[in-house]
Amino acid sequence: MGCCDAPGLMPIEDALDKMLSRISPIQTTLQLPLADALGYVLAEDVLSPIFVPPFDNSAMDGYAIKLADLERSNILPLAGKSFAGLPFEGEWPAGTCIRIMTGAKIPEGCDAVIMQENTAVTDLGIEIKQENIKPQNNIRPTGDDIKQGDIVLEKGVKLTPRDIPMIASLGFSHLNVIAKPKVAFFSTGDELKSLGETLEDGQIYDSNRYGIKPLIEGFGCEAIDLGIIPDCQDTLRATFEKAQKMADVVVTSGGVSVGEADYTKDILEELGEIGFWKLAIKPGKPFAFGALDDAWFCGLPGNPVSAILTMYVLVQPMLAKLAGHTHWQAPESIPAITKTAFKKGPGRTDYQRGIYAIKDGQFEVESTGNQSSGAFRSMSLANCFVVIERDRGNVQVGETVQIQQFNSTLY
Template sequence: MGCCDAPGLMPIEEALSKMLSPISPITDTLTLPIQDAIGYVLAQDLRSPIHVPPFDNSAMDGYAVRVADFSQTDRFVIAGKSFAGAPFDQHWPANSTVRIMTGAQIPEGCDAVIMQENATVEGDQVRFNQPNLKPGMNIRPTGDDICQGDTVLAQGAKLTARDIPMIATLGIATVEVYRKPKVAFFSTGDELRPLGTELEAGQIYDSNRYGIKPLIDNFGCEAIDLGIIPDCPETLKATFEQAAQQADLVITSGGVSVGEADYTKDILEQLGQIGFWKLAIKPGKPFAFGSLNSAWFCGLPGNPVSAVLTMYVLVQPLIAKLAGHTQWQAPQSIPAITHSRFKKSPGRTDYQRGIYRIENGQFVVESTGNQSSGAFRSMSLANCFVVLERERGHVEAGETVQIQLFNPTLY
């Protein structure tokens, strides 16, 4: 243990390794219409059954020509027309041209298309002003985008709104995907009240489930909301048992600290196994990981910023592996110059909320203000995390720090 390591706190890198190593991806598959498959992970490579485009076609409105004819004449008879879906398939003699529209099939023998802006129509003939005419000009060849047999999406790719129209161009109507992980979640604590009710002394509204559920949705999972569970050992145990029967992963917020009313650890020891309990991360030190029968378990801290941060940093990669999303990547770190002071004590990796922008080609960042784990306003204002190393102390304006831009799961 280094001089700056907090005693008993596991480093984040070690925690992630311990979390991910025992996880096996879900192997259950579904066959879905492509319009219903967004957010699912492909269970097999997707190969193209056709060329795209399936035939040589025109890149613009104009005239199909043979380049060799230009050595014979400067006037061309219009032999016919080729439209998208209605190709010209007749004989066209030498020194003639075919009127063609964007996307229309190239007539046999054509080796260039001249855009209509470079053509002058004179009765049934056309004259062209096309300098540097070359074979292949303005023609999109067969397979220019995708060749038959190409792997267009690999197994483990998570389907996005950008992928679906591409798949449709291949004529593929259904895809085989892994089922989404089922994630059960609930909040614990007698102090929590549902929205729309009056608060009494010592009570607060349950905000964590409203931060956790959209992340579960954005991670590509099926969310099972079990509500607010009071600090009652019997009720908590029954809820854990119910959750483990329904889900692949159980997530709680609160109840993983060391207070007299925090029963989660005791129940987890009865029903499953604890992997670790405390991490060298700020905010979010009281984060728990373990198993419940056939389900995995992540216990998030009760403070709202801590809950969202640990979901983002720790639970997100776990879910990606569980879902078989092999192409998932952790947020990239980018150096930035600070425009404000960041307070920090050595001992834990600190994820502070920041606002970045680019000035003269350089990333700069400033604090969102109050960095308390209970102050969610600073999270709402942020567009990045300022990641301060475990051994680092206070950061003054003008120093270089590493920032992680929020990925789409936080938008």
């Protein structure tokens, strides 16, 4: 089924291509202390200035020996100790052993370490009970983990809690990173009230900003919350002008459908241009992308599930490219067998909320129930999206569908 089957609606793949083809990574770089660099994207390769470990060291608590000494006796008097940070110094007499702890420097001449469980303390010395000892037994050689000059992390990698201690082991105190994109966001609509306020007839609480903000931060960007903007054309125009001066991207929720009070589209055409509007996606059809004079623009639908879904599926890859995160990858699609039926009509790619489990090595998935774009509890219950193809209709129990597990930004 082609795009003509959903008149005026652009396929998601085309929308992503159009967005990403226009985006260039931010060029501004910062030098940050390592402790502050978490979540930033590297502006250059990280090359190791040292070997890790920087010296041969023991993998076990035990005794350092010379294998040749065992040819004469398996009982070796103790000649000294080597602790982490306090290596053995001095001459090492033939026919003796050295007490050594995990991580301690290997004494010169040692060619094996015997773990203490394979020894016994006697009046004559340390009895070595292990047989068939191989050279370099329990010895971690210099550079076993990282060699000097190795590229340990490439430019374009987003720094994780797993990366920071590894970089610290190399002695780096600062890193060159790409400045985080700034994303200003606000909700529109006279029906919206802030948390803590009393709801009047016809009003609802603004929940979208509380989902959008952690997603922006989870994507590795700086979030600027501009609050709730009423359905007033002048106020909305002034907010857009303010937002584009302080951010790289402006994100709105609501105001991009066809209601009489939906001014966002008109103002965007006045202050910039619309790249596209209305996609063949469900939920989230009234998604808009374009450019203001000084910032990019993403207009999310007002329904809560639609807003989060379009942020996750469409805005996330755009912000990753803007941030220079070249190693970002879209969630993997995994085949799963349906345990419940999924209702769908052809014409739009449908992202339904599901709960997957693995049984006997096979992914299985069931619906969270209510799939309305205003039913956010379905998102709270879900652990994946069930992505049903644009030209596909209803899905029955036992059929195969593609699921996308939620990545870390939704957990």
